Amino acid sequence: MHNTQERTKTRTRTRRTGLISLALAITTTACLLASSSSTVFVNAESTFIDTMHSDPATAAAAAQNSSLLWGIYRPNLYFGTRARLPNTLMTGLMWFGTQDFSGPDHIRHGCEERDGFEKYGWLKHDGRTFGTQELKDTRNNVELTTEFIKVPGGNHGGSWAARISGKPIRNGEPMSISTLYYVGLDGDGQLNVDTASYDVKAPIVGNVKELGNFDITIQQTFGHEKSNTHFMGATIPSGSLWRAKEFVKEILTHRAQIMQQQGATDFRPQDLYILPNQFFGGSTNILLIQMNYDSEFEFEVMFNSKSSPNPVTTETISSAISKAEDAFDKRFEDTFHLKQHGYSDSMVKFAKATMSNLVGGIGYFHGSSIVDESPTYEDGQNDHLEGPVARRPLPNPQMTAPASLFTAVPSRSFFPRGFYWDEGFHQTLLGQWDNDLSLEIIKSWYDRQDSNGWIQREQILGEEARSRVPEQFQIQYPEHANPPTLLYAISGYLDRLSNVTSTFSVGAFGNSGQTQFSSDFAEGEHDVLNGRLTNTDLAKQYLAELYPKLRTNYEWMRRTMQGGIREYGRTSRSRVEGYRWRGRTKSHTLTSGLDDYPRAELPSVAELHVDLLSWIGFMSRNLQRIATIVGEEDDAEEFEDHYKAIANNVEDLHWNEEQKAYCDVTVDEMDESVQVCHKGYVTLFPVLLGIVSPESKNLDHILDLMHDPNELWTPYGLRSLSASDDHFGTGENYWKGPIWINVNYLALHALKTHYVEKGPYREKAAKIYNELRDNLIKNIYSEYERTGYVWEQYNDKTGHGQRSHPFTGWTAMVVLIMQMGRA
Numbered sequence: 001m002h003n004t005q006e007r008t009k010t011r012t013r014t015r016r017t018g019l020i021s022l023a024l025a026i027t028t029t030a031c032l033l034a035s036s037s038s039t040v041f042v043n044a045e046s047t048f049i050d051t052m053h054s055d056p057a058t059a060a061a062a063a064q065n066s067s068l069l070w071g072i073y074r075p076n077l078y079f080g081t082r083a084r085l086p087n088t089l090m091t092g093l094m095w096f097g098t099q100d101f102s103g104p105d106h107i108r109h110g111c112e113e114r115d116g117f118e119k120y121g122w123l124k125h126d127g128r129t130f131g132t133q134e135l136k137d138t139r140n141n142v143e144l145t146t147e148f149i150k151v152p153g154g155n156h157g158g159s160w161a162a163r164i165s166g167k168p169i170r171n172g173e174p175m176s177i178s179t180l181y182y183v184g185l186d187g188d189g190q191l192n193v194d195t196a197s198y199d200v201k202a203p204i205v206g207n208v209k210e211l212g213n214f215d216i217t218i219q220q221t222f223g224h225e226k227s228n229t230h231f232m233g234a235t236i237p238s239g240s241l242w243r244a245k246e247f248v249k250e251i252l253t254h255r256a257q258i259m260q261q262q263g264a265t266d267f268r269p270q271d272l273y274i275l276p277n278q279f280f281g282g283s284t285n286i287l288l289i290q291m292n293y294d295s296e297f298e299f300e301v302m303f304n305s306k307s308s309p310n311p312v313t314t315e316t317i318s319s320a321i322s323k324a325e326d327a328f329d330k331r332f333e334d335t336f337h338l339k340q341h342g343y344s345d346s347m348v349k350f351a352k353a354t355m356s357n358l359v360g361g362i363g364y365f366h367g368s369s370i371v372d373e374s375p376t377y378e379d380g381q382n383d384h385l386e387g388p389v390a391r392r393p394l395p396n397p398q399m400t401a402p403a404s405l406f407t408a409v410p411s412r413s414f415f416p417r418g419f420y421w422d423e424g425f426h427q428t429l430l431g432q433w434d435n436d437l438s439l440e441i442i443k444s445w446y447d448r449q450d451s452n453g454w455i456q457r458e459q460i461l462g463e464e465a466r467s468r469v470p471e472q473f474q475i476q477y478p479e480h481a482n483p484p485t486l487l488y489a490i491s492g493y494l495d496r497l498s499n500v501t502s503t504f505s506v507g508a509f510g511n512s513g514q515t516q517f518s519s520d521f522a523e524g525e526h527d528v529l530n531g532r533l534t535n536t537d538l539a540k541q542y543l544a545e546l547y548p549k550l551r552t553n554y555e556w557m558r559r560t561m562q563g564g565i566r567e568y569g570r571t572s573r574s575r576v577e578g579y580r581w582r583g584r585t586k587s588h589t590l591t592s593g594l595d596d597y598p599r600a601e602l603p604s605v606a607e608l609h610v611d612l613l614s615w616i617g618f619m620s621r622n623l624q625r626i627a628t629i630v631g632e633e634d635d636a637e638e639f640e641d642h643y644k645a646i647a648n649n650v651e652d653l654h655w656n657e658e659q660k661a662y663c664d665v666t667v668d669e670m671d672e673s674v675q676v677c678h679k680g681y682v683t684l685f686p687v688l689l690g691i692v693s694p695e696s697k698n699l700d701h702i703l704d705l706m707h708d709p710n711e712l713w714t715p716y717g718l719r720s721l722s723a724s725d726d727h728f729g730t731g732e733n734y735w736k737g738p739i740w741i742n743v744n745y746l747a748l749h750a751l752k753t754h755y756v757e758k759g760p761y762r763e764k765a766a767k768i769y770n771e772l773r774d775n776l777i778k779n780i781y782s783e784y785e786r787t788g789y790v791w792e793q794y795n796d797k798t799g800h801g802q803r804s805h806p807f808t809g810w811t812a813m814v815v816l817i818m819q820m821g822r823a
Contacts, residue, residue, distance in 0.1 A: 008606070057541055060531050064436060067528045069130055069157025070303075072148055075409050076110050076416035076468070078120065078135060079146045081162065085210050086366040086404055087187025090241055091301065093164060094180040094248060097140035098270040098292065103178065104252045105818055106138065109245035110412040113804065115139070118169070119788030121806050123349075127332070127358035127434050128528070130324035133360065136788075141175045142166050146272030149320045154308030156212045161312040163321070165222070165298035176294045178270060180248060181301060183216055184286040186241040193233055193280040200229050200289055204408045213306035218289045221314060223297030226720040230274045230290040239491045244463035248288065251275065270294075328352075335433055336819045342703045344610045344820065349715045350784055354434065355815045357790070357808030358426060361412055361443070366404045367462020370475045372397040397475045404445035405459045410809030411792065416468060418459035420445070421593040424485020424809035426491050432816065435496060439542060442486055450478070453549075453556025457482040457591065479560055479582045480591045483615050484553070490546075491622045492532075494629075500533055544630045551627075551635065554619050561616070563608045565653070568673045571667070572652035573601075574645035578665075579616055580607040587731065597735040598678045598727040599722065600666035606673070608665040610654040614685040617646035621690075660701035662686050679711055680721035681735070681743050687755075688746040694759025703764050706747070706772075716779040716799035717744045718772065723796075737769060738793040738802065741776065742810035748817060756823040766823040773817055790814075 016299060037275040065084075080092035096103040108115060118136035125131035128150070135144040144166045153156040185191060189208035203215035217268030220229070252273045259272065275290045291299060304311045312320070332355075333339055338348045374396040407418035408426040415422075423445060431438035449455045456476040460469050532538045563580040565572055572578070583591040584603035592611060600607055624639035654662045656675045662685070663677035677683075686692045687702050706714050709723040717739040722727050729737045748769060755765035783801045784790055790811045791801025 015523075049805070057538060060527060060535075060538055063528055063531075065438060066155075066157050066188055066729070067152065068437065068440065070150060070160050071128070071362070071364075072125075072131060072360060073362065075361045075363040076464075079133065079162070079164070081148070081160070082364060082464065083157065083208075083211060084364045084406060086402065087239075088375045089183070089185055089189065089208050089211060089214075091162075091181065091183050091208070091216075091303075092181070092244060093146070094245060095137075095140070095142075095144070095177050096273075097174045097176060098178050098268070098273065099140070099174065101269050103269055104249050104273055106139065107245050107249055108140075111416070112631075113413045116469075121353060121808065122356040122360035123353050123787075124325060124328050125360040126324070127359040127362065127430070127437050130321065130328060131356070131360055131792065132321070132325070136169055138169065140177050141169050141173050142177050143169045149312070149317060149324060151308070151310045151312050151316075151320060152373075153310035154212075154305050156210070156214075156305045159304045159308050159310065159312045161303070161317050162301040163221075163298065163317060164301070165296075166293065167296040172766060174294065176270060176292075178273065178290060178292045179297075179299070180288050180290045181218055181299070182239040182244055182286060182288040183218075184236075184244065186239060186285075191233075191284050193221075193279065193284050193287060195233065195284070197244070198231065198233075198279070200231050201680075203440055204287060211305070215304050215306070217302045218299065218302075219299070219302075219314070220291060223291070223293050223295070223299070228292045230277055232275040232277070232290075232375055233279040233284040233287045235283060236286055238667055239463070241286065242462075242467075244286065244288075293731045309471050336815060339817055341818070341821060346785075347781060347818075350781055351815045351818055354784075354812045355429065357806055358408060358429060359433070361409045361808060362437075363409060363416070364404065364406050365459065365461045365465060366402060367465065368402050369400045369456060369460055370397050370466075371400055371456070372475050376479065388417050397787040403448060403461060404444070405448055405461060406441050407459065408441065408809065411804045411807045412465055413806070414792075414804035415620060415809070417461070417465045418445070419809075420455055420457045420459075421480040421485060422742075422809050424483075424488045425745070425813060427486065427489035427814055428745075429816055431489055431492050431496065432819075435493070435530045436528060438489065439493065442489060443542075443546065445486055446546060449549050449553060449742070451552075452478070453552035453554075454478045454481075454560075455553065459511055462643065464625055477583065481557055481561060481582070482591060483593050483611075484619050486556065487550070487622050490550075490626070491618075494622070494625055496533055498537055540612060540629065543626055546627055547573045547630050550623060554616075554623055557616060557619065561612060564606060565608075568606055568667055568671070570653060570673050572650040574652075577613065577616075577642070577645045577649040578608045578653055579612045580605075580609050581612055588727070594681060594720075594735045596732045597680065597682060598725070600676045601666055604666050606665075606667040606671070608653060609682075610650065610662045610664055611682045611685040613646060613650060617643055617650070617691050618689040620646060648692075649693050650691050654686070655698060660698075660699075661705060661766055662702075666815050677722065678727065679705060680719070681740075682724065684712075684718075684743075684747065688743065688750050690750050690754045694755050694761070699755065699759070700761050703761060703768060706769050707764075714739065714796045714799075715775055716794055716796065717741070717776045718747060719796040737796050739796055739799075740793050740810075741780070741813055744776055744816060745773065745810070745813045748776075748820060752823055769823045772820070773820065776817055777814060780811070 069084055071084065072093065073082050073084060077092050080090065081549065082088060082090040094107055094109045096107045116138060118138045120135040122131055122133045131148045133146045146166065147163040150158055150160040157204045161277055183204055190206055192205040201219060203217045205215045207213050215420040256272045259547060270292045300314060300317060302312050310684055332352055372395055373392055374392050376391045377393060405418050407423060409416050410419055410422045427438045427442055445455065449460065457480055458476065460466055460474055466474055532542050560583065561579040563578040566575055581589050581591045586602060588596055589599055618641040620639045624636045624643065627636035627639060653665055654679055656663045659677045661677055661679050661683045665673060666676055668674050683705065684702065687699065692699050706709050706718060710724055712718045719737050719739055721736045727736055751765050751769040756762050756769055779794060779799045780790065789801060789805040790808050791805045792803040792807035795802055
C-alpha cells in the first residue's frame with residue numbers, strides 16, 4: 001500500500017508542478033510578450049449512432065444513448081456539462097468576488113460546504129433536457145441562476161444551451177464579481193480557434209470523434225459590454241481539465257504579482273485579476289472567457305451539433321425553457337400526485353426541488369480505481385487485527401484499468417462519487433420519475449461487477465474523485481460488500497411492471513405508492529422514459545441480460561459472507577444460512593452501511609449479523625421473481641428454498657426472547673455462542689425487509705420497540721440506536737442515535753406493504769405508519785424552510801438537520817413518503 005500511495009502522490013505532485021509551471025510561463029509571457037499559435041481543424045465523420053435500426057431493442061438503446069449523451073454530468077461542480085463519454089468535451093462555470101483582493105483565494109467551482117452559501121441547488125431538473133438551479137453566494141452578495149436546455153436532433157445527442165444570470169442578494173449592498181466560463185477537451189479532438197484575431201463573440205468551432213462537428217458560442221445578453229470581457233486559451237496536460245480552478249488561480253495571482261513588481265499600485269481587484277487575452281502553447285484544448293459585473297447580468301452558452309437540424313439560438317432558448325418547465329410541472333404532478341393529496345404549493349415546491357437535486361446529482365465518472373486483491377489471513381487467524389490492511393500479510397494495492405460509471409451521488413459537496421449502499425435508494429425514487437434512466441444507471445453499476453460477482457462499494461474513479469477522498473479510504477477490497485440495495489430498486493421496477501401488465505405479477509413485494517403510467521406523452525418521449533416499462537419484450541430482454549450478473553453477485557455474497565453455524569454448536573433449521581460482514585473493526589462495520597453502529601465487542605469469525613441475513617433473504621425473494629419472468633424455473637425454485645431457509649434462521653439464530661428483539665450472534669471467552677443485542681436499526685431489518693410474517697408474535701414486539709420513546713421513537717423519525725443503549729450518542733455518533741431517512745423509508749414501505757392490511761397487528765402497524773410518516777414529512781420540510789437545505793441526518797432530540805448538506809441522495813426519498821398517502 002505504501003508504495004502505491006507514494007506513486008500516487010508523486011504522480012499528483014508531478015502533474016501539479018506541470019500545471020503551475022505552465023501557468024507561470026503563460027502569465028510571465030502575457031505580461032512581457034505577445035504570442036499566438038494556430039491550430040489545425042480536423043473534420044471527422046461521426047460514427048456514434050447508426051440511425052437505421054431493424055432491431056427494436058437496438059433502436060431503443062440508440063434512442064436512450066442519444067437522449068442521455070449530453071447532460072449536467074459533473075455534479076461535483078456548481079455547474080458543468082459533459083458528454084457521457086470518457087476523455088471528452090467538458091465545460092464549466094467559475095466565479096469569484098472582486099470586492100477585495102482575496103477573490104482568487106475563494107474561486108467558486110466545485111461544490112464546497114466551506115463556501116458558506118445561504119442556499120444552492122436545483123429547483124427543477126428532469127434528468128434529460130432541462131434544469132434550473134439557484135445559488136445564493138452570501139459572501140459575494142450574488143444570487144446566481146443557471147438554466148440548462150437541450151434540443152434533440154441529429155446523430156450526436158442534439159444541441160444544448162446554458163443561461164447564467166446573477167443579481168445582488170442584498171440590494172442595498174454592492175455586488176462585484178468576475179465570472180469565468182471554460183470549454184475544454186480532456187482527450188482527442190480539436191478546438192479550432194483563430195488565435196491571431198480571436199473574437200470572443202465568434203463561435204468556438206471544434207470536432208470530437210463521438211460528437212462530430214460542433215460550435216460553441218458564449219455571449220452576454222444583459223450587463224456590461226465587451227470592454228469587461230477577457231479570454232485566454234492554452235494547452236494543458238491531458239487528464240487535467242478537472243483542475244481548471246487551480247490553473248486559473250495560478251494564472252490570475254501570478255499575473256497580478258508581476259504587474260505589482262512592475263510598479264502597478266493603484267489597480268482595482270477587477271482590473272488586476274484578469275485573463276491576458278492571449279493564446280499559449282500548441283493546439284488549444286482549453287479556452288476561458290471572463291466577464292466582470294457589478295450589477296445584474298446574464299450570459300448564454302450555446303452548443304450546436306452540426307448534425308442536428310434544430311440549433312439553439314438566443315431567440316429559442318427562452319421559449320424552450322418555458323415549455324420544458326411547464327412540462328416538468330405537469331409530469332411531476334402526474335407522477336407523484338402531491339396536489340391531489342392536498343399538499344400546499346410551498347410543500348410541492350419543496351418536493352420538486354428535493355427530487356430535482358437527486359436528479360441533478362447524476363454524473364458520469366471515468367478513470368482507474370485502487371484495489372488490493374492480495375491474500376488475506378485464513379479465517380480464525382489474527383482475528384484481533386483490525387481492518388482490511390492488517391488482515392493482509394502482504395498488502396498490494398494496484399491501479400485498475402480505467403472504467404466508467406453513470407450514477408447519482410449522495411451529496412454534491414461531500415460525497416461526489418458513487419456509493420453502492422446509497423444508489424439503490426436513489427434509484428427507488430428515480431425509477432418512479434424516469435424508469436429507463438434509472439435502469440441505465442442500474443445497468444452501469446452491474447457493468448462494474450467483476451467475474452466473481454464483486455462490485456466495489458465505493459466507486460472512486462480517477463484522480464478527480466480521489467482528490468476528494470482521504471487516502472485510507474481510497475483502496476477497495478474484493479471481500480467487502482455493501483447492502484444489495486440495487487435489488488431494492490429493481491424490486492420497485494418489478495412492482496411498476498406488475499402495475500402496467502399482469503405478465504409480470506410474480507409474487508410482488510408490494511405496489512405501495514406506485515404510479516399508474518398513462519400514455520399521454522409527446523411522440524417518441526414515451527419510449528425514452530418508459531420503453532422498458534410499457535414494452536413487454538424490452539422489459540424481458542433487460543431482465544434477461546441483467547439476470548446472470550444478479551445471480552453471480554448473489555452467489556458471491558453467499559460465498560464470501562458465509563458464517564459458521566454448526567461449528568459453534570448453534571441450532572437452526574438450516575445448516576448454511578448464516579452470514580457475517582467482512583471488513584469489521586472494533587468500532588466500525590463500514591461494509592454494513594451502518595458504520596459505527598455497535599456490534600460485538602471484538603470482530604470475530606464466529607459472528608453472524610442479522611441485517612446481512614435479512615438482506616440476503618431479500619435478494620433470494622426478488623431473484624425468484626426475476627428468474628420466473630426470464631424462464632429460469634429451476635433457479636426460481638432454488639431461490640424460493642433459500643428464502644424459506646433464511647426466514648427460518650432469522651428466527652432460530654437471531655431472535656432473543658428475553659430482549660424481544662432480533663440480535664447479532666458471536667461467541668464468548670469460552671467459545672460459547674451468545675447473542676449481542678443493541679436495539680436499533682439492526683434489530684428492525686427482518687421487519688424492514690418483510691422477512692417477518694404479519695402473523696408472527698415477534699412482529700408485535702418489534703412494533704412496540706419502534707413506538708417506544710425510550711427506545712427508537714421520536715417526534716422526528718426513528719432514531720438509529722435505542723436511547724437506552726449504553727452506546728447511544730457516544731463516540732463518532734454517526735449511526736448511534738441520529739435519524740436517517742433511508743431506513744425510515746424502509747420502515748414505512750414495509751409497514752404499508754406487509755403489515756397494515758393483514759395480520760393481528762395491522763391496526764398497531766397502521767397507527768405507527770401514519771404517525772411516523774407525518775413526523776418525517778413535517779420535520780424534513782420545516783428544516784428545509786429553516787435552513788434552505790435537505791440534510792444527511794437529523795438530530796433525534798431537536799429534529800435539526802446535521803452533517804453534510806445539501807444531502808439530496810436518499811433523504812430525497814421524502815418525496816416518495818409524501819406520495820405514499822395515509823394507511
